[in-house]
Amino acid sequence: MKRGDLSNLAWGAALLVLAALLPLTGDGYLISLGVTIAMYTVLATSWALFSGPTHYISLATAAFFGVGTYVTGAGIDHLPYWTLLPIAAVVGGVLAALVGLATLRLSGVYFVIFTLGLAEMTRQVVTWYQNKTGHKGTYVLTDLTDNDIYWQLVALAGLVFLIGWAVGRSRLGFALRIIGDDEDVARHVGINTALSKVALFIVSGAVAAVVGAIIAPRYVYIEPSTAFTPMLSFQVVIMALLGGTGRLWGPLVGVIPFTLLWEAISSSFPNQTTLLLGLSFLAIVYLLPGGFVGLWDRVKHRSARRRALA
Amino acid sequence: MKRRTFFKATTLLAASLVAGAAMAADPIIVGAVAPKTGPLAGGAAVTHWPNIALWVKEVNERGGLTVGGEQRMLEVIEYDDQTNPAETIKAVQRLATQDDADIILAPYSTGLNLAAAPIFDRLGFPQITSSAATDQIGELSAQFNDMFFLLGRSSDLAEDAVEVLAELREAGEIGNRVAMVNVADAFGIELAAVGKPALEAAGFELVYETSYPLGTPDLSPIMKAAKAAEPDAFVAWSYPPDTFGLTEQAMIEELNVKAFYTAVATAFPAYGGRFGAAAEGVMGIGGVNTASPAFQDYAARLEAATGSKPDYWASGMMYASLQILEEAIETTGTLDMAEVTQFIKDNSFETVMGTIDFDDENNNTAYWTVGQWQGGEFKGIKETGREGAVAPILKTGWE
Known part of the structure; x- marks a missing residue:
């Protein structure tokens, strides 16, 4: 381990502890914003672990998230809450493995469309099962407060960053970057491309399922339409791209401004929220093609060049 | 100063x-x-x-x-x-x-x-x-x-609808054959989960039963099959889009039942506005003392x-x-x-x-649990303790 690594880890841990202190403010509004930011940080970062290096755009986040909420919804009356999170991880991971093995041989737009359909398909399977068994509403009544949910999400974020950091330094991470640059080359140099991609897809699916399982008590009443909302998948992609996927911290710097922007728009223009959000999306894509990370790299690059000239 | x-x-x-x-x-x-x-x-x-x-x-x-x-x-x-x-x-x-x-x-x-x-x-x-x-x-x-x-x-809503049918049957107004469909989504599933056993317990014969996904654009196969089963009553645990869709298909197929029930949105003024006189006799969730x-x-x-x-x-x-x-x-x-x-x-x-x-x-x-379109108003016909419930009428065609 290099010295730079150690200091990075220390910095990460310090920021995480700082983030965990938010509920001490006792401000309910800040905490509810914090829950949103923590939730999307985990989702976008784990999304970028897979999609960042490989350039496979996955719209399956809602499928895994929804499966996670239903793990909690179905299990809360029978099992202790804490056992549901690892179960959600396993269920999400298995679903990702199945989907990954079947589809990661697809490339480009075929993969995108498939993942978009996956959320809807999962929703229909859940609905079909409820319809078959004569289901009477899924309630998750617990004593968990927003604080508890926030801390769980921050802890999960820490775990995701750790995984991302470890993967980035491993042979697997190196293999994924080669796949992202040119999949044919990767195959020719002997990388098992399918296996590498599936491995990371499983991580990202399992994490999204755990997020769903953590959020379920917040919704109290679980409906397919809210658990599997396709909006979630798009928001995660947009936030991750706004931040930039080239760095582990990229999605984080996308999530925070985006959540605040969303909040500002929905509180100031409650009747035009959707319209203004659409305009913001356009502006982001048009003005910040590489996200904040790209901007940062450009600025750094330019100042380095200026220094070289001087 | x-x-x-x-x-x-x-x-x-x-x-x-x-x-x-x-x-x-x-x-x-x-x-x-x-x-x-x-x-x-x-x-x-x-x-x-x-x-x-x-x-x-x-x-x-x-x-x-x-x-x-x-x-x-x-x-x-x-x-x-x-x-x-x-x-x-x-x-x-x-x-x-x-x-x-x-x-x-x-x-x-x-x-x-x-x-x-x-x-x-x-x-x-x-x-x-x-x-x-x-x-x-x-x-x-x-x-x-x-x-x-x-x-x-929510159970009362479905149970009372079945009770209305049972009372009509006891009065000798309708027969024993019921066609039941439901939208496969949260509340539709919940109503069907209560309604089906209630129908069976009341001794009705389910001559046709199916469900359809939310947002199904073409409901005509369902209505055709329901009609072929020759029911005396038609019950749909439905959502707004299919409440309208099923009623439309029932008119097209001229479904000949004496009791016709659709669930959510039957009580909307838009329902009466859209179907006019054809809505007469249609039952649904809700109702008020008009x-x-x-x-x-x-x-x-x-x-x-x-x-x-x-x-x-x-x-x-x-x-x-x-x-x-x-x-x-x-x-x-x-x-x-x-x-x-x-x-x-x-x-x-x-x-x-x-x-x-x-x-x-x-x-x-x-x-209020069940209402019925009568004379251009959706009147409450079944309640759990409200005053002003009117007697249900039989559905007589779609004109």
């Missing part, structure tokens, strides 16, 4: 006058959050938002609510939750802490109300739900002490103020929830929500839907 003192005195006087005027005009901030976009925006636009507009307009025309001997105007802050529970929670939180709302109105629909229950509970606002149908009222009110339920238990002068007066005021007609199910209950809140605040003379909540628990209220009295589980036990 020295000039300086005089100057001081006048500024002080002016300042206190300004402050006094500001205090008298200090409005009561009413927070409202419900869908303006997303899947439930259409329902909220009929059932939820117009009632808030009417209530605020009328209260302010009277000069405001009297709190502690002082009349204060209402000022509404509205947020769109985009039919997303996370946004509902965030908006309620924002209303309480950023906008310093004095009152926060319960959101719209079962799902969004339940998502908001923990935050209402923590903030200590009474949450008088008027569009949440659930079977977990006991559990919910035990955990969230300030949560009230006006619309009733002969009640209080309801007629409310309907006329709502239409005059907002241009929107009330639906014949939850609209009146939504307005009743505002009346209850208003009476509780004015009688206790305070905006202390703990006191207001206690008052709501301890008292009964005269509303446009009749007297409302909450039981130990904060539940209004008297509500």
Whole structure:
């Protein structure tokens, strides 16, 4: 381990502890914003672990998230809450493995469309099962407060960053970057491309399922339409791209401004929220093609060049 | 008096006058959050938002609510939750802490109300739900002490529909053969899960039974198959789009049944508007006492103020929830929500839907369960303790 690594880890841990202190403010509004930011940080970062290096755009986040909420919804009356999170991880991971093995041989737009359909398909399977068994509403009544949910999400974020950091330094991470640059080359140099991609897809699916399982008590009443909302998948992609996927911290710097922007728009223009959000999306894509990370790299690059000239 | 003192005195006087005027005009901030976009925006636009507009307009025309001997105007802050529970929670939180709302109105629909229950509970606002149908009222009110339920238990809605059919059969008006379909989505599944065993227990013969996904555009195969089974009664645990779609197909296929029931949205004025005379005899969820002068007066005021007609199910209950809140605040003379909540628990209220009295589980036990289009109005035919139910009529064709 290099010295730079150690200091990075220390910095990460310090920021995480700082983030965990938010509920001490006792401000309910800040905490509810914090829950949103923590939730999307985990989702976008784990999304970028897979999609960042490989350039496979996955719209399956809602499928895994929804499966996670239903793990909690179905299990809360029978099992202790804490056992549901690892179960959600396993269920999400298995679903990702199945989907990954079947589809990661697809490339480009075929993969995108498939993942978009996956959320809807999962929703229909859940609905079909409820319809078959004569289901009477899924309630998750617990004593968990927003604080508890926030801390769980921050802890999960820490775990995701750790995984991302470890993967980035491993042979697997190196293999994924080669796949992202040119999949044919990767195959020719002997990388098992399918296996590498599936491995990371499983991580990202399992994490999204755990997020769903953590959020379920917040919704109290679980409906397919809210658990599997396709909006979630798009928001995660947009936030991750706004931040930039080239760095582990990229999605984080996308999530925070985006959540605040969303909040500002929905509180100031409650009747035009959707319209203004659409305009913001356009502006982001048009003005910040590489996200904040790209901007940062450009600025750094330019100042380095200026220094070289001087 | 020295000039300086005089100057001081006048500024002080002016300042206190300004402050006094500001205090008298200090409005009561009413927070409202419900869908303006997303899947439930259409329902909220009929059932939820117009009632808030009417209530605020009328209260302010009277000069405001009297709190502690002082009349204060209402000022509404509205947020769109985009039919997303996370946004509902965030908006309620924002209303309480950023906008310093004095009152926060319960959101719209079962799902969004339940998502908001923990935050209402923590903030200590009474949450008088008027569009949440659930079977977990006991559990919910035990955990969230300030949560009230006006619309009733969801099981009653399905069980009473079956009871209406059973009574028609006992009277020898209809036969024993029932075709039952349901939309495969949350509430449709829940109603079917209660309705099917109820039909079987009542000794009906299910001659046709199927379900269809939410958003199915072509319902004609379903209606063709139902017709081929030659039922005496047709029951659909349906949602707004398919309630309309199934009725349309029944007209096209000339489904010849004496009892025709579709669930959610049958009570919407748009249903009567769309099908006109063909709607005569169609039964559905909800109902009101359309002969009640209080309801007629409310309907006329709502239409005059907002241009929107009330639906014949939850609209009146939504307005009743505002009346209850208003009476509780004015009688206790305070905006202390703990006191207001206690008052709501301890008292009964005269509303446009009749007297409302909450039981130990904060539940209004008297509500409408089944209604029927009769003479251009959707009249209540079955209730759990409301006055004014009319006798059901038989469906005679689609002309």
